[in-house]
Amino acid sequence: MPTVRLLVLAVTVSSLAGCKAPEAGEPAHALSGKPAPDFTLTALDGQSLHLAALKGKPVVLDFWATWCPPCRKLLPSIQKLHDEMGDKVAVIGVNDEDRATVQRFVADNHVTVPQALDTDHAVSAAYGVQGIPFTVFIDKDGNIAAVHEGIDLDHDLYADLKAEVDKLL
Numbered sequence: 001m002p003t004v005r006l007l008v009l010a011v012t013v014s015s016l017a018g019c020k021a022p023e024a025g026e027p028a029h030a031l032s033g034k035p036a037p038d039f040t041l042t043a044l045d046g047q048s049l050h051l052a053a054l055k056g057k058p059v060v061l062d063f064w065a066t067w068c069p070p071c072r073k074l075l076p077s078i079q080k081l082h083d084e085m086g087d088k089v090a091v092i093g094v095n096d097e098d099r100a101t102v103q104r105f106v107a108d109n110h111v112t113v114p115q116a117l118d119t120d121h122a123v124s125a126a127y128g129v130q131g132i133p134f135t136v137f138i139d140k141d142g143n144i145a146a147v148h149e150g151i152d153l154d155h156d157l158y159a160d161l162k163a164e165v166d167k168l169l
Helices: 002-018 069-085 099-108 122-126 157-168
Strands: 040-043 048-050 059-064 090-095 115-117 134-138 144-149
Touching: 059 069, 059 157, 069 090, 069 157, 099 115, 134 157, 144 157
Parallel strands: 059 090, 090 115
Antiparallel strands: 040 048, 040 115, 059 134, 134 144
């Protein structure tokens, strides 16, 4: 059992340490500047969430999972962004887990960010998600302005998110 704990700890630390937002001068994500792939997903409340319906307002998509330590680290900053800027930008969590797991997690953690379920992974594939957290910033015209793959523990996560959103406003 100690070996398993050590392995889990090593994977967690390496995933946290290796994930970061792009630095100035780093190449942009392949989707940056391109139209955001449209999608319709079912939200936790059972309603359809259609990306095209949000055109005219900046959108932040947070691809995440309840079991992902870096995602859990980012989530309070995503929630704060939703709380403080939700009238100016649509913040949406995209999760591929089952509805009950996501509902339980968001209830237990007081998350009010709207959640969309990508259980068939089609949206994740369309956006080229290969690891999480994966945050996509979409401008009001529906184009991808920036992509953050992972998190950078050397930065203020909320400040990084807000800086990207401020560019969209």
